[in-house]
Amino acid sequence: MGKRKLPKFNTGDTVVVTIYGTVGKVTNIKLLEGEYLYEVNESEGLFKEDCLRLLDEYDGYLLEQEQIDIEYKFLFGDLVKVKGYDQDIFKIVGFRTEIWRYKEDSWEDVIYELTRITDGEWLEADEDELTLIADYDQAETYIKKYGIMLPAKKNQAVLPSPRYQDDNYVDRLLDHYNDYKALYYLFNDKKYKRKMNSIVDQLKSHLGLNSDVIGKD
Incomplete structure (x- = not known):
């Protein structure tokens, strides 16, 4: 019985994902039906050997990568007020970061997804349009203290975002x-x-x- 073929790359190798032109480190190796598959930068996807090259052996175009650290001002469950909806209180139910890159400019936008406490209607807003009313761990106490009525279950409506008014x-x-x-x-x-x-x-x-x-x- 012949020896099993060894993987071409090892955990910790710095490689180029040639289909994207991105650089990363091999973080895991899996053997599936006799073929080695590689995890890069702990991503969910796996790459075949022919999709990877060692960085020092690669002479193609590299897509420059950057490390972006985003600090979120609000968290899930926080109660906030929104510019343009001053009489309403909203709860944070989700957020995302939109990354914008141009030749001579760059920025990141944090967009929060909200539901209005009184009727459950949905809204998106930028971070600078929000004012914190109560942290998530104080949200229920705040709602009870001020006697805010929670909505009955119904189809969720969508409010026009203050960003687009x-x-x-x-x-x-x-x-x-x-x-x-x-x-x-x-x-x-x-x-x-x-x-x-x-x-x-x-x-x-x-x-x-x-x-x-x-x-x-």
Whole structure:
């Protein structure tokens, strides 16, 4: 019986993922049906040997990588007020970071997903549009103290984001929709499809549409 073939790369090797042009370290090696598969930077995906090259052997184009540290001002369950909705209280139910890079400029936007306490309606807002009312661990006490009525279960509505309360609201939403659509077709990741559906809901709400004429592919 012949010796088993050894993996070409070892844990800790610095490699280039040639299909992306990105650099990382091998963090795990798996053997599947006689073929070695490699985890890079503890990512969920696995790469075949022919998709990787040792950094010092690679002479192709490298996509520059950067380490981005994001400090989130608000956390899940925090109660906040939102600019433009001064009479309402919202709860943080999600957040994401949008990273923008151009030739001569760059920035990161933290976008928070919220639900209104009184009726459960959904909203997105930038970090600088929020004011903290109560931390997540004090949220229930705050609600009880001020006698805020919680909504009954119902279909979730969508409020127009304060970011888009201007003349370019629809155009900007459509731009975001097309961006997420391109990402969905490129990576086939369901999270982009959910974002597309969310934007369609916002467009319908803003335009007063009840049909499914928007967002059909």
